[in-house]
Amino acid sequence: MFPNLKRDVGFPVIGSFVLFLALFGGGLIYQTILSNGSAERLVTTMLIDAIIVIGIQIYIGNTGILSFGHIGFGAIAGYVFAVYAISPEEKLKRIPTAPFGLTDTQVSPGLAILIAVVVTLVFAVIVGIGLARSGAQSGSVAATVITLALLFVTHEVAKSWPELTGGNRGGISFAIGESLEGRALILVVLFASMLIARLYGQSRSGRLAIAAREDSLAARAMGVNPLVQQMAALLLSVVIVSVGSSLRVWQIGSILPDRFFFDYAMLTLVMLIVGGRNSVTGAVLGVAVMTGARELARRLGQDGFEVFGLGLDEAPLDWVFRENLNSVVLGLAMVGFMIWRPTGILEDWEFDQWLYRRFGRGTQTEPGRLAELDDVPAATFEASGVSVAFGGFKALTNAGMTAESGEVVGIIGPNGAGKTTFVNVITGMVEPTDGAFSIDGVDLTGSASHELSRSGLVRTFQNLRLFGALTVRENVEIAALVAKEHRTERTLRDVDSLLAEAGLWEHRDRRARELDYGNSRRLELARAAAMAPSFMLLDEPTSGMSDSESLTMIEQVRHMAATVGAGVIVIDHDLGFITGISDRIYVLDQGQVIAEGTPDEVQANARVQAAYLGSAADR
Amino acid sequence: MTIRKLMALLAILAMLAAACGSDGDSDTATDDAPAESDEGDAMEDDAMEDDAMAEESHSLDIDAVLAADLSNCAEAPTGDPIKVGMVMDFSEAAGFVDVPGSEVVPYVASLANCAGGINGRPVEVEVRESGADPALATQDLIDWGAQFFIGPPFADATLPMQQTGGGEYAIFAAASTEPTLADAANNTFLVTFDDNGQSSAAAEFALAQGFTRAIVFTEGEGVPYSGVNPDAFKAAFTAGGGEIVSEQTYAWFVDTDFSAQVNEIAGVADGTEVFFSAAAAFQVTALRAQMEGQGLETVNYMGTDALDATGIIADPGGEGMVHTPHTLLVEGTALYDVLDASGTLASDAPSFMPLYIDSMFLGIQGILDCGCDDPAGIADAVKEISSFPGVSGDITYAGTNGIPPKAVPIVVVENGANVLLDTIG
């Protein structure tokens, strides 16, 4: 579940508690200074908003999919809670003809929240399947529209089913005995949501979801199935949003369709975005900042209100600051942050991780070098007769190759020779027109990317695809997490050792996107190695490197492969690099294998020279 | 003191104020009574004429307040202030009445203070925007010391207000006709008739004209306002022997393209005499044009207070439409002058303004009746108010669930102005 108990459980618990105290304490101070009922109510509202925003953060933050629909889930939960929790006498006033005999039903508020969560989860599963079907990934517009549709549909239904909901103007108002007295329950739920959100972010599932958010393709290549992780994040976030929404209804004491519609969806989104959508700390900060800004705006709109001796009644700008200034604040905050800081105040900075780096890590010593594995199970990769045609254009014709574990096999060819197409075929991105490939006789043709890597064929990318916002160590950890689940028959290497092995030890806590090029390449290699692959498929691992860097890279590739006992298939256009690294080489040109053999044999081949220096090369 | 005595007292005071007025404004006050009786409000006439006995003057004299001259005020009142909290909707559907409503009430309060206050007590009014969090606005006013509330007309704010005040504060849903909102047990009151009342009145009027075939437009089954009104009309109309020829649904406040509905009506509507809906003016005029476009020209259009609220008289297509406004404003009355002076006569729906004024006076009446300042006590007294001679008509809460049985004026739009046809109830 958690790669590192201290970092992923211990500090998040401490951090969440401090964060919780900060939010609640700040609220208490404000409340004490003003010591009136409205300050108290404002703080209560803020605490509940925080629960809902944290719930939304679990989904948006970890998957990168913008959702308007969480308030739609909130509406479902709110109504379910309301119709179960309110007393039959109250229901007789508003919904005397409720279906399913609900008019006469009443359960305890706690049980009503539970029912609300369960019912909402059912809808979440349906919506989640829809999202998955639509190919949702970070930033996808179609997914956002589906969530928007959910928001509108719940609103429509709530408005148009007055027998159950009391309709848009009648609403359900209720006394469930009494309204929500005291904050104990809210505080418990708030702390729990913070903790859950943080623990999820640090958990295996959260890590994999974040990896997919950062780079869906690379995550799939690391054996992550983003759709599963997105569903997990969705369900968890919906649970928290459901509980939060129930509390909101309970606190307000009534529910109407418009209370869980566009305006509230926008408010919660702005809170999340202002603070930093990828961070729980940011979500909490956003709630505090926006609550404060809106309250200030609300007050400024009132006659006679002053802050630091500044009031607006007589101010020359009075015409700008009239009532309902806070909806302007909302719009301006949205546009302003999108223009100047779309990632929010804190981006993805987490308080507990800062604490951990500061105080928790202690001194770490670089692990010793890893011995090369010599007792790995032998494996064979085989591709035969692979042909790909796009329309009339034949990108590959009858290409085939084999590779054994412990061997480095190079594939080379000039630009346009079909290398990329070949890679696309054996990484599951392009379905071959003809031909098949397998590992140890297990046919893998047509498998999805994440299935291929779980089967032992792990790739790197020509254009670096690291999980940029994650640290170097976390990048490797993600692969290790998947390996732990799916590569159990192999010897799994310790993450720290692999980092040391790749020469990244001193950089282990930097974000991957801050690395220079050579280190980025090495990180990609270490990440692939952490998957405990049978074969590593390296796509142009030296493009953009200087000669000397390329030479070092040769050593590293060989060593890293030996460390995890993997065979290597390396694709490059650089004949020098390929001849330096490979035991055997396949040369592609015009979509066909034109030569195969040892580096010396291949280099001596006239057709190869011709392909490289040009068709008329004759020297 | 019994309510009857109080009413008598009020009437006397009104006469006194008229007789002893020290300046020209007194004329307006005397004109007031006959003008209002022109509206056909028989109950009010009774109150006015029931001038049996006068007692000491620690009571509410609305006419005197309305007649106050701001340029010539009595000594400023020094007693404990009467605190009126207004939670108003400025930014959504109710903004069109709540914005002027929140101007007219402070204005009338200033008149009251000018007239020496209520029993020497000044009236203070504080307004809060209901905005995104009506409960917060309510709490703000509770902190300030509000003794009762004037609220916006829709449940989205009124329900949270109720909850915030723990049901102890009297809340006047000033501009609301929403029957489910009134809840005497939680001290929430309508000031005008409710939807069932205005629609049954419309049906009664239609039957009295000899109409027997009607089309009804409804938003959907049982949806408040746009659904309740047509349902109530249907019930009253069929009970009186009428027939509903066609019933259509539409999206309230949204649709203006009624092609599909008109296509269906066209098949069945021969000889239809009346059309009833609770739609907004811009919708009814669009629909009427489309109906007439399809050759359905003889239908009489009837609507609810929504027509008045959304400016039917401003719409050239509204000519001849019949509807039910809250009050019929008559030029030359004290009320008319007050609205004019406060700038709210020019607002979108001035016929709602008397409801706001009455809300304030009703609360004050509660304070006077209970002789107390605690919100719950005031609310209890409000519950017992009977035959209160409000500027919007007589108001009785005793024995109701918070909906006063009020007369419903039926008006027709003629030459861009409302003309009274009848008063029902």
Place this chain on the structure above:
Amino acid sequence: MTELLQNLIDGLGRGSIYALLALGVAVVFGIMHLLNFAHGELITIPGYLTYWAFNQGWNWWTVVPLIIVSAVLSSLLIERVAFSRVRGASDFTLLLTSFGVHFIVAAGFLLYVSASVKPYPRPGWFADTIAVGSLNIEIFDLAVIVVTIIVLAGTTWLLQRTMFGLALRAAASDFDTARLMGVKSDSVIRGAFALSGFLAGIAGVFWIMREGQVTPTAGINPMLQGVLAALIGGLGSLRGAVLGGLVLGLAEVLLRSWLPVGIQNLTTGFVFVMIALLFIFRPGGLLSVPQVERV
């Protein structure tokens, strides 16, 4: 049968307006990947100007050009003030920026005009019909359909035959390469917003005529219909946007007519469910533009 035909014509009329709105959304999306949730403001702003103009004693002959011109100018202004600052940002950022713009414009009218309905007269011929056999066809629907056909033809001519149109299409298909050819990014983006504003203006003329009133949130419905139609058709596809608009208009009218009386008011809900289903089975919309994933 008559009713069905009548409904089909009405649906086409309604769909034509949606098509114009959707085309405007698609043009902007094609060029800068912005799904413009502030598109409805191009109806709201001219709507208020219409209200103002009638109070000044204007008539429809002068108001129609006012609507179109103000829609174009509003579109350009919004681009200048907000969208030009987030060019090239992620879809996520662009989408939320447009939401923010919508909020600010709506709040502006709320604060400085009023929350209430501002009415103005509809044109006299608004609901007149002409009889064709057993059908009574609204002149309004006919006008919408005819004008839409003309505008679409004009837009097609613009896109196919003029240098601006070519530049726009080139930039939509490959922005960098278009710039390499000398297409000015500023001009082409502003041109796209102007075109989008013009199309919204034409749609706005009919929309505003039919409404007879304007409120601060008047833009939400045209925006939703435009965006949804563009999505139904397939984002980025101009032909798809037009198709999506017609499909949406027909679906609304026919659904309202076919749904049983008790749930007719759920028409919008059904439309949304249908769109969600469409996305689930065809994530790209009806005429989806294939997206190539570069490795």
Place this chain on the structure above:
Amino acid sequence: MLEVTGLTTKYGAISALRDASLTVGAGEVVGLIGPNGAGKTTLLGSIAGLLPIDSGTIRFDGNDITSGAPEKILRAGLSLVPEHRRIFADMTVEENLKIGGVTRSGAERAELLDEMAELFPVLRDKWDTPAGYMSGGEAQQLAIARALMSKPKLIMMDEPSLGLAPILVDLVFELIDTLRAQGRTILVVEQNATRMLRAADRAYVLRSGEVVATGTGAELLDRSDLFDTFVGG
């Protein structure tokens, strides 16, 4: 004419160009060769304004055009035929050409269209066909013709022979010869080194983002270490 000094460009962490310098004189055909990933495409992209430059200057006709917007650089007289051709697939051949001449007046554009139809007979035959339906060779000709439509003082070509059958590669080089004969100035990135060196007046060899050799085509052809340099021995 074109003078590039000390150009350094980074893609995020990747250093794609290190202190690269080159010059192109009027009327010259200059080749830029080197293995893939050597930074050739980056160099052209940087000159054309497509890629941000970290340091270095680019002067053209005496004017500093460093970090100019692509459309400005084109207007200065530099046109790039991009790698992979990047023709506008759903626009017709004629429309593609017109876009190429977007900076020219209508009459001039019409003239240039005729000129291109003459120079590239293949295009004339497919005038109204969507460019996406053309074969690789045809598309390459279209891409070059499109670039010529702006009447550039200097035309840059990025891998014009990429993905073409040998017979079409011949065609591309014939085309370069034709253009040279017309007196045009050309800077070509090409991986077919031998052919390029034969076609070019001068050439630069790029490797790992650095210029490692320069000279006339003939000189470089005679360099015995070229193959090693080229494939990275």
